[in-house]
Structures are given as structure tokens and as C-alpha cells.
Amino acid sequence: MRGTAWLIGGALAMGASGAPWALSQAPAAPAADSARTLVSRLELERYKATIKGLTQFGDRRQGTERNRKAVDWIEAQLKSYGCPTERLEYEFNPPAPDPAAAQTPRPPVNPVARAVGGGRPRGRRTPTGVNNDPLKQPDEKLRALNSEPTTPGARELVYCTKVGTSRPDEMYIVGAHMDGHGWGEAANDDGSGTALVMELARVFSSPDVQTERTIRFALWNNEETGLNGAAAYVAQRKGLQGKEDPPGSGRYPEPRWLGMLQHDMMLFDHGMPRADGTMNPEQRPEADVNIEFQSNSRMAAESQKLAWFLHAANAEYATDYPAQVGPHMTNTDSTPFMDEVAAVSLRENERGVHVGSGWDPHWHQPTDVYATFSDKDFMLGLNAAQTTLSGVAQLTGAKLKK
Numbered sequence: 001m002r003g004t005a006w007l008i009g010g011a012l013a014m015g016a017s018g019a020p021w022a023l024s025q026a027p028a029a030p031a032a033d034s035a036r037t038l039v040s041r042l043e044l045e046r047y048k049a050t051i052k053g054l055t056q057f058g059d060r061r062q063g064t065e066r067n068r069k070a071v072d073w074i075e076a077q078l079k080s081y082g083c084p085t086e087r088l089e090y091e092f093n094p095p096a097p098d099p100a101a102a103q104t105p106r107p108p109v110n111p112v113a114r115a116v117g118g119g120r121p122r123g124r125r126t127p128t129g130v131n132n133d134p135l136k137q138p139d140e141k142l143r144a145l146n147s148e149p150t151t152p153g154a155r156e157l158v159y160c161t162k163v164g165t166s167r168p169d170e171m172y173i174v175g176a177h178m179d180g181h182g183w184g185e186a187a188n189d190d191g192s193g194t195a196l197v198m199e200l201a202r203v204f205s206s207p208d209v210q211t212e213r214t215i216r217f218a219l220w221n222n223e224e225t226g227l228n229g230a231a232a233y234v235a236q237r238k239g240l241q242g243k244e245d246p247p248g249s250g251r252y253p254e255p256r257w258l259g260m261l262q263h264d265m266m267l268f269d270h271g272m273p274r275a276d277g278t279m280n281p282e283q284r285p286e287a288d289v290n291i292e293f294q295s296n297s298r299m300a301a302e303s304q305k306l307a308w309f310l311h312a313a314n315a316e317y318a319t320d321y322p323a324q325v326g327p328h329m330t331n332t333d334s335t336p337f338m339d340e341v342a343a344v345s346l347r348e349n350e351r352g353v354h355v356g357s358g359w360d361p362h363w364h365q366p367t368d369v370y371a372t373f374s375d376k377d378f379m380l381g382l383n384a385a386q387t388t389l390s391g392v393a394q395l396t397g398a399k400l401k402k
Contacts, residue, residue, distance in 0.1 A: 034209075034393060034398050034399050034400050035313075035317060035389070035390040035393040035394055035398065036317065036390075037400060038203050038204070038209065038389055038390070038393050038398060039317045039386050039389055039390050039393075041203045041206070042199060042203065042382060042385050042386060042389065044375070044378060044379060044382050046199065046202075047195055047196070047199055047378060047381065047382050047385065048378050050077070050194075050195035050198050050199060051187055051191045051192060051194075051195040051370060051378075052370055053073065053077075054070065054073075054074075054178070054185075054186075054187075054191040054194055054195060055185035055186070055187050055191060055369065055370045056073075057069055057070040057073070057145075058142060058145040058146045058185060058186075059146050059180045059181050059182060059183060059184055059185060059186045059368075060178060060179050060180050060186055061146070061150055061179060061180065061181045061224075062092065062150060062155065062179045062221055062222045062224065062225060063092065063150030063151050063152065063153070063155070064148045064149070064150055064151075065148060066145060066146070066148065067179055067221070068156075070178060071087075071156055071157070071158055071178070071219075071221070074158055074178060074194070074198065074219050075087075075158045077198055078158070078160040078198065078201055078217070079160075081160075081198075081201055081202040081205040082205040082206075082207065083160035083161070083162065083201045083202075083204075083205040083217065084160055084161060085158055085159065085160045086158070086159060086160070086161070087156045087157065087158050087159075088156065088157050088158075088159070088229070088232060088233055088236065088237075089154065089155070089156050090154075090155050090156075090157075090228070090229070090232035090236070091153065091154060091155065092152060092153070092155045092222055092225065092228055093152045093153065094152060094225065128355070128356060128357070128358055128363060128364075129364065130181060130182055130364040131182045131183055131184075131364060131365050131366055132183075133183070134146070134147065134183055136183060136365075136366045137183040137184065137366040138366070139369075142183075142184070142185065142369070143183065146183050155221055155222055155228075155229065155232075156221065157178075157218070157219060157220055157221040157222075157229045157232075157233070158219055159216055159217060159218040159219065160201055160205075160216070160217050161214060161215070161216045161217070162201075162204045162205060162211055162214060162215040162216075162217075163214050164211050164212050164213040164214040164215075164255075164396065164397075165210050165211065165212055166212045166397075167212050167213045167214070167397075168213075168214050168250065168251070168252055168255060169214075169242050169244070169252045169255045169256055170213045170214065170255050170256050170258050171213065171214040171215065171216055171252075171254075171255035171256065171257060171258060172213065172214075172215050172216070172257075172258050172259045172260075172261065172392055172395060172396060173215075173216045173218055173257060173259070173260045173261070173337070174197055174200055174215060174216070174217050174218070174261050174263075174388065174392060175197060175217075175218040175219070175220055175230070175260065175261070175262050175263070175333055175334070176190050176193030176194045176196060176197045176218075176219060176220070176262065176263040176264065176333075177190045177193070177194070177219070177220040177221070177222075177223030177224070177229070177230075177264065177333055178190065178191075178194045178219045178220065178221060179220075179221050179222060179223055179224055179229075180224060180364075180368070181224050181364060182363075182364035182365050182366065182368060183365075183366045184362070184365060184366045184367060184368035184369050185368060185369040185370055186368055187267075187368055187369055187370045187372065187373065188265050188266070188267045188268055188348075188360070188362060188363075188368050188372075188373065189264070189265045189362075189363055189364065189368055190223070190263070190264050190265060191370075192263075192265060192266035192267045192381045193262075193263035193264050193265065193266055193347075194219055195381075196263050196266060196381060196384060196385045196388070197217050197218070197219060197263060198217070198219075199385055200217060200385060200388060200389050200392070201217040203389060204217075204389075204392075204393075204398070207401075208400050208401045209398060209399075209400060209401070210398070210399055210401060211393075211396040211397055211398045211399075212396060212397030212398075212399075213255075213258070213395070213396040213397060214252070214255045214396075215392060215396055216255075218230075218233065220233070220333045223264075223332075223333055227331075227332070227333050227335055227336055229333070230333035230334075230335075230336045230337070231336040233336075234336045234337060234340065237254045238254075238257075238340055240253060240254035241254050241255065241256045241257060242254075242255065242256040257337070257340065257341040258341065258342070258395070259306050259341060259342045259343070259344075259395070260334050260337040260341055260342070260343040260344075261306075261310075261334070261343075261344055261345075261346065261388055261391075261392070262332050262333050262334035262343070262344070262345040262346070263345075263346050263347070263384065263388070264332045264333070264345060264346075264347050264351075265347050265348050265349075265355070265360065265363070266289075266346070266347065266348055266380065266381035266384045267348060267373050267377040267378060267380055267381050268348050268349075268359075268360045268362060268373070268377060269283060269284055269287035269288065269348045269349055269359075269377075269380060270282065270283055270284055270359070271284040271286075271359065272354075272357065272358070272359055273358045273359070273361070277358075279361050282376075283374070283376045283377060283380070287321055287376075287380055288321055288322050288323055288324050289314060289318070289321055289322070289323040289324075289346060289348075289380070289383055289384045289387055290323070290324060290326060290345075290346065290347050290348065290349055290350055291307045291310050291311055291314075291323050291324070291325050291326070291344055291345075291346055291387075292307070292325070292326045292327070292328055292329035292330075292344060292345045292346075292347070292350065292351070293306070293307045293325075293326075293327060293329050293338075293342075293343070293344050293345075294327070294328070294329040294330065294335070294338050294343070295327035295328070297329075297338035297339055297343070298338070298339040298340075299338060299339060299340070299341060299342055299343065300327075302341075302342035303329075303338065303342045303343050303344055304325075304327070305342070306342040306343075306344050307325045307344045308325055309391055309395070310323065310344065310346070310387055310388065310391040311323050311324075311325050313387055313388075313390040313391035313394065314383075314386070314387040314390075314391075316390065317386050317387070317389075317390035318383045318386045318387050318390075319383060319386060320379055320380075320383050321379075321380055321383040323387055326350055328350055328351070328352050328353070329343070329344065329345045329351070330351050330352050331351055331352075332345045332347070332351060346384050346387065346388060347384075348360065348380065
């Protein structure tokens, strides 16, 4: 296996053992060998089927019955894998819209400029935004499914946990958001990331797999309203880290966080819009998995090392697509974690400059439906799953029982 590398002061460095010295939980050789077997258990058709299953609930907009049914469905799938589930409850009560403000013209907002650390766009850009017009959805059945408006109040998100054998008090969090909007099926944003996390939960929950450290698989809610579900998790649970409950039981309801890995839009890498605003219908030859950390976060140094660790895992275990590392993680559910623990985001393109500049014309649009994407698109998402699975397998000391 190739050694794991990372950047220090702009130069490439490597520990003597081939693992980052700052990641004290770096793997031993047996875990690396197990990673290859675990990666082989990821299947394209299963990944596609899980995304397809999520699309039966339309865009899964938060605060709707279709969203609640999707949470129930996700939980049932996780339980069927043998991954014990829990729910986090919180309230979402945004202020009512101000009718007077709605009548006041406002200048257009540059979503990239608003996104902290999102990079600086240059050259021609294609406007992006959220579709709020139901008539732009030509599928009458899907339009009807998505017609229930959101209401404020109680919210829930579901997660499941693989408890570590020798270090149950230390944990990696693997996440994606299950809600969407835009009057489509939210197949890519973020059915693709949700299915990825669910597939990792399935593989790690196999009876013959054990990990030294704990892994939590979290499916956030309310991402589209401002990362509210992930923020509620951090607010409610960061103070519980590493506390044995009850004392002497060896049980840790919230193990100490070692890293948070988010997955948000995994499928569409067709390049920038053409001069006339149209898109290449084919995947670009340079398609890759973007691994981002936030350069101005409190944990930037540790996050960068985690990103390069995953980059090396991709080089060794991903079958079709390479990865690249960037410093502009923004507008995703790893953001509430980034000042608490090493946090990274995996996605199809850089969130700020690329997605914000029209590289994905289906983002928050009625065209974000399962039928839009090709097998090459789905394979890109599967390679992101291979990247995270192999990295987390090594970091948690995953082994196969004999």
C-alpha cells in the first residue's frame, strides 16, 4: 500500500510509517488489507437502488410528511443492515416572512461571495438558484407529491452507530443530508450522498466486520434551510463527548469526535457551462472526487491532514476516478463541526466556485431526478464511497473476523 501524504507549509510530507503523525489513530497493516475486501462489497447497482428508493419521497423537503416518511424509510433500511438507530429531536421555527420586505427590490446575491471560504469566481458565470415554481416540473405525479408546503415545528434526524471493540470512546462521523427542495427528486442533492452513507453503514454493519473505533452514520435534516440539523446535533451532543454512561458500563453515548466526513452531491461532473449556457451531456474526462477542508477554520491543520489521508485512500482503493484536495469547504453539514474536530466534505465539484457558477444545472432544479443521471455519473458517486470507506476502515482499525 502506498503511504499517506499531506501538506505542511505547502510541501508534501509523509510520516516514517507512511501514515500522518497527527492522526494518531493511523491504521496497522491488517486494517489496510481488510479495506480492500470491504471496498469490494460496494456495488453500483445497490448504490443506484438506494438512491432510487429515496426518490420515491420526492424532494423530501423538511417540515413535510414526505420528509418524515423518508426518515422512517432510512431508519428501516439501517435497521435491516444490523446498524442500531437513534433519533435526534430539535425544533425549527424560522421567523415568518415579512410581506413588506418581499416588496422591496434587492440586488442579486452572489452565492459564492456569501459562502465563507468558497473561493473567488472569475470569468463568465451561469446564474444559479432554487426553483420555487411547481409548473416547471413536467411530471404531474411528482409535482403533486412535492406540493405539500413545509410547516415549522418539531424535526427529527436519524443516525446509526457501529461501536468500536477496543476504543468505543473514540468516533468518526460519516454524514449526508437527506432533505432537498426544488420540485425534483433530490436524487443528486443529496440522495447521492445519503445513499453513500447508507451503503457504508451496510458494509460496516456486516456480522464479520469489527472496528476498533466507533463509526456513526448520520443522515442530517434541514440542510437546505441552513445546516440546522447538523448544527442541532453539535449543540446537543458536543458536551457529551467521551462520557461513560452509566459510569463503569463501557458505554459512550457520544464518543469523542476524531473526524467528521460529509458527502453532498456526488454525481455530476460535466464541466463548466458552454458560452451559450448549455452543458456537455457527457461526463468530462477530468471528472474526479473533490475532498475539501476549510482553510480558515480552527481545526484547519487537522482537517487538511484528514483530507490528504482520504486522497491517499482514493489513490489506493478507488477503481475509476481520482481525487483532489481543496481548501474551500463551505455551505455543507461539516461546517458546524469544523471548529470542533477535523472536518472534510466530499462532493462532485468545489461547492463555492464550481457549483455556485453553474457547473451543475440540476442543483435545486426539477431536473434533479434519478433519470437524469447516467451510469458514469453513478459510478463517480460509488468512487466517492470507495474513498471514504477505505479511509474510514483504516482510521478505525476495521478487521474481518475469521
